[in-house]
Amino acid sequence: MVSSLHLAKAGFLSAKKYKIDWYGAFFTPLLTILPVVLLYYLGTKSGLVQFFYGATNTKNIFGYLLLGAAYWNYVEVLWGSVFTLKYYMRIGQLEEIFIMPISALGYIFSWSVLGLVRVTIESVPIIILAILLNVTTFTLIRFILAVGVVIFSIIASFGFVFLFFGVTLSFKEGDELVSLLGNAAPLIGGMFFPVSVLPKGLEYFAYVFPFTWGLDLSRHFLMNTNTLLDVKKELIVLMALSFLYLGLGVLSFKALQTKARREGMQGF
Amino acid sequence: MKKIFYLAVKDMKIRLKYKFVWINMALTPFFIIGPYVFSSRIVEVNSLAESVMIGALLWYWLNQYFFGVGDGFTEEREEGALISVILSPVSLLAFLLSKSVDTFLMNLYITFFTLIFFNLSGVKLEIHLLFFLLLIISGVYITFFSIFFAALSLWKKKIGSINSTTQFFFGILSGMVNPVEHFPHYIRFISYAIPLTYLISIGRNIMKNENGSNFISQLLILTALSFAYLIFGIWLLRKAENEIRRKGEWETW
Numbered sequence: 304m305v306s307s308l309h310l311a312k313a314g315f316l317s318a319k320k321y322k323i324d325w326y327g328a329f330f331t332p333l334l335t336i337l338p339v340v341l342l343y344y345l346g347t348k349s350g351l352v353q354f355f356y357g358a359t360n361t362k363n364i365f366g367y368l369l370l371g372a373a374y375w376n377y378v379e380v381l382w383g384s385v386f387t388l389k390y391y392m393r394i395g396q397l398e399e400i401f402i403m404p405i406s407a408l409g410y411i412f413s414w415s416v417l418g419l420v421r422v423t424i425e426s427v428p429i430i431i432l433a434i435l436l437n438v439t440t441f442t443l444i445r446f447i448l449a450v451g452v453v454i455f456s457i458i459a460s461f462g463f464v465f466l467f468f469g470v471t472l473s474f475k476e477g478d479e480l481v482s483l484l485g486n487a488a489p490l491i492g493g494m495f496f497p498v499s500v501l502p503k504g505l506e507y508f509a510y511v512f513p514f515t516w517g518l519d520l521s522r523h524f525l526m527n528t529n530t531l532l533d534v535k536k537e538l539i540v541l542m543a544l545s546f547l548y549l550g551l552g553v554l555s556f557k558a559l560q561t562k563a564r565r566e567g568m569q570g571f
Numbered sequence: 572m573k574k575i576f577y578l579a580v581k582d583m584k585i586r587l588k589y590k591f592v593w594i595n596m597a598l599t600p601f602f603i604i605g606p607y608v609f610s611s612r613i614v615e616v617n618s619l620a621e622s623v624m625i626g627a628l629l630w631y632w633l634n635q636y637f638f639g640v641g642d643g644f645t646e647e648r649e650e651g652a653l654i655s656v657i658l659s660p661v662s663l664l665a666f667l668l669s670k671s672v673d674t675f676l677m678n679l680y681i682t683f684f685t686l687i688f689f690n691l692s693g694v695k696l697e698i699h700l701l702f703f704l705l706l707i708i709s710g711v712y713i714t715f716f717s718i719f720f721a722a723l724s725l726w727k728k729k730i731g732s733i734n735s736t737t738q739f740f741f742g743i744l745s746g747m748v749n750p751v752e753h754f755p756h757y758i759r760f761i762s763y764a765i766p767l768t769y770l771i772s773i774g775r776n777i778m779k780n781e782n783g784s785n786f787i788s789q790l791l792i793l794t795a796l797s798f799a800y801l802i803f804g805i806w807l808l809r810k811a812e813n814e815i816r817r818k819g820e821w822e823t824w
Contacts, residue, residue, distance in 0.1 A: 334739035338748045339610045393649050479591035487602040495606040500613060502692040 306405045310413035314387075315420075336368040339495050361528050366432075370525055371494035373429045374518050377453055378460045379488065380422040382481045384414035385467040389478040392471075407556065411464055449524040452541065456517035459545035462552030469559030473566075492518055498531075513544035574661050578669030583676065596677060597684040600631050604685065607748050608694055620694050625774045626747040628685065629709060632678050633767050634738050636713040639674030641720030642734055643667050654821050663812055664805060667721050671714040678710065701777045708790075709770045712797035716766050718804025726811040746771050766800070769793035 361367055388410070391397045405413070463484070471477025489495065491505055492514040498506050509515045516537055522528045530537055586592055604627040611623040643666070647653040656666055686696060720737070724730050744758065745751070745767035751759050762768045770793065773786040815821055 334736060334743070337739070337743055338607050341743065341749050390649070393646075394651070474591070476589050476591035479589070479595040483591075483595045483599055483602075486599045490602050490605045490609070495610055496613065500609055505692075 306403060307409035307413040310403075310405065310410070311416040314414060314417040335489075336372050336495070339368060340365055361526050363526065366526060367522065367528070368495065369429050369432050370522055371489070371518060373426050374453065374456070374521050375489055375492070375494055375514075376422045376426050376429070377419075378456050378514055378517070379485055380418040381411065381415045381457065381460050381464045382467060382485055383418040384411045384464060385471055385477050385481045387414040388468060388471050389475075392475065407465070407468060407560065411461070411468065445524040449521045452517050452520045452524065452538075455541050455545045456514055456521075459513035459517070459541075459548045462545070462548030462550070465549075465552030465556035469556035469563075472563035473559040488512070488514060491515070494518065511544075513541060513548055516541040516544065574665050575669045575672060578661065578666060579672035579676075582669070582673040586677075593680075596681055598688070600628075600681050600685045601688040604628065604631060608689065609692075611748070612694065621696055621778060622750075622775055623748050624689065624694060624696055625778055626745075626771045627742075628682065629706075629767060629770050629774055630738075630742040630745065630747045631681070631685075632706065632709050633713050633716075633741060635674050635678050635681070636671065636710070636717045637720060637734055637738050639677070640667050640670045640714055640717040642724055642730075643670040643721050644725050645729075648728075657821055663725075663808055664718075667718060667808075668714070671710065671717075674714075675707075675710040678706070682706065696778070699777055702774060705770065705774055705777060712766050712770070712793060715797045715801035715804065718801060719807050720804075722804060722807035722811045725808070726814060741765050741767055744768070750775075764796070766793055766797050769796070 388397070391400050400410075467477045467481050469477075470480055491498070491501070491509045492512055493509065498509040498515055501509060510531075516531070519528075519531050520534070520537055520541060523530045523534065532540065604624065607627050608620055608624045612620040644653060647656055657663075686698065689696065720730075720734065724734070744754075744762045745765050746754075746762065747767075751762040751768055751772075754762060769789045773789050773793075776786045
C-alpha cells in the first residue's frame with residue numbers, strides 16, 4: 304500500500320510539470336456533449352424534446368446529457384491506468400517499474416489516483432450544473448442510491464481494467480482496446496440518448512454492457528427518468544454483471560500476466 | 572519529396588506491426604461521430620443526419636491531423652527518437668509533412684469503414700467525386716492549419732489535452748452539427764477564421780448537388796486562409812526550434 308502511494312505521488316509530481324495539460328482536460332467532458340446540446344437547441348428543437356419526453360420522462364435534455372458525461376468520467380477513469388502502462392513501455396521503463404514490490408492491483412490503484420483526482424476536478428462544473436438542472440427531482444436518499452450505483456459500476460470497470468492490463472502486458476496493444484471501448488461506450492451505454500434509438504445490433508450489445516444499466520439507474524435516481532426494466536430487477540442485473548465482469552477480468556489478467564512473464568515483457 | 576515519402580512509408584510499416592490499431596481505426600470514428608449523427612436522426616429527417624455526418628466526418632479528419640501532425644513530435648520524443656530525427660538531414664517541416672501523408676492514408680481507411688458502418692446502420696451517404704476531391708483538399712489545408720499546433724507542442728512539451736479541447740471548439744464553431752448561420756454574429760466572426768468552417772460548408776453544398784459557382788468563393792477564401800496559417804505555423808515552428816536548440820532541450824519532455 305505504501306509503495307503504491309509512493310508511485311501515486313510520483314505520478315502527481317510528473318503531472319505537476321505539465322500544468323498546461325490540465326487546463327484542456329477541464330473542459331473536455333463538457334465539450335463532448337456540447338455538439339448534441341447545440342443540435343437539440345439550435346436545430347429542430349420541438350421534435351427532439353417531444354421524443355425525449357416520451358422515451359425518458361424528462362424534457363431536461365441538457366441535465367440528461369450532463370449526468371451521462373459525469374457518470375462516464377468516473378467509470379472510465381480507471382481505464383487510464385492502461386495508458387500509463389503503455390507509456391512506461393514506450394519510454395523503456397516497464398521492467399524497472401515491474402520489479403518493484405507492488406501487485407497489479409497496486410499499480411492500477413496508484414495510476415488511477417491521479418486520474419480520480421483529475422476527473423473530480425473536471426467533473427465539478429458538470430456535477431454542479433447537473434444538480435442545479437435536476438433540483439426538482441433531487442433528494443439525499445436518491446443521491447445516495449445513485450452513488451451506490453456508480454460504485455457498482457466502478458466494480459465492473461475494474462473487471463475491464465484487469466482484462467486491458469493483461470492484454471497490454473501480453474499483446475502490447477491493450478491501449479488500442481481501451482481507446483476503442485472508451486470511445487464506443489458512451490454511444491452504446493446511452494450517454495447521449497436512450498439505447499432504444501441505436502440500431503438493433505448495437506442495442507442488443509448495449510444490454511450486455513454493465514454501464515448501460517448503471518447509467519440508466521443513476522439517471523432514474525437523480526432525474527426520475529424511465530428505466531429499461533423494473534428498478535429492482537435492474538439493480539440485480541447491474542450487480543450480477545459487475546461481479547461477472549470483475550471475475551472474468553481477474554481470471555483473464557492472471558492468465559495473460561503469466562503468459563507475458565513467460566515470454567518476456569520488454570519491447571512494444 | 573523523397574524524404575517525406577520514405578518517412579511516411581516508415582510510419583506505415585511500423586503501424587502494420589500492430590493489428591489492434593487497424594481494428595481501432597476502423598471502428599472508433601463510427602462510435603465518436605455516431606452520437607451526433609444518431610441524435611440528428613431522432614427527428615426522422617434524413618437530410619439532417621446526412622448534413623451532420625458530413626460535418627462530423629470532416630471534423631474527424633481535422634481531429635486526426637491535429638493528432639497526427641499537430642502532435643507529430645510527441646511519439647518520437649517519448650521514445651527518445653526525436654534527437655535522431657533532428658540529426659538526420661530532414662527539416663522539421665518535412666518531418667511534419669510526412670506525418671500528414673501518413674494521416675491522409677489513415678483517414679482514407681477510416682472514412683471507408685465509417686461510411687460502411689453508417690450505411691449498415693441506415694444512414695446512407697453517396698460520395699461524389701467532388702466530395703472525394705474535397706477530402707484531399709481538406710488534407711492539405713488542415714495540415715497547414717495543424718503546423719502551428721506542432722510548434723506549440725514542440726515548445727510546451729505536453730499539450731495533448733489542449734489539443735483535444737481545441738478540436739472540439741473548432742468542431743462546434745465550424746458548424747459540425749449546426750450550420751454557422753445559426754450562430755450569433757460575434758461567434759460567426761470566429762467561425763469564419765477556421766478553415767474547417769469552409770470545408771464543411773462546401774461539403775454540404777456538394778452533397779446537395781448545388782452549382783459549383785456557389786462554393787468557388789468559399790474555396791478561394793479557404794485557400795488564402797490556409798496559406799496564412801501555413802506561414803504563421805512555419806514562423807512559430809522555427810521560433811520553437813531555435814528556442815529548443817538554444818536551451819538544449821531536444822531530449823527533455
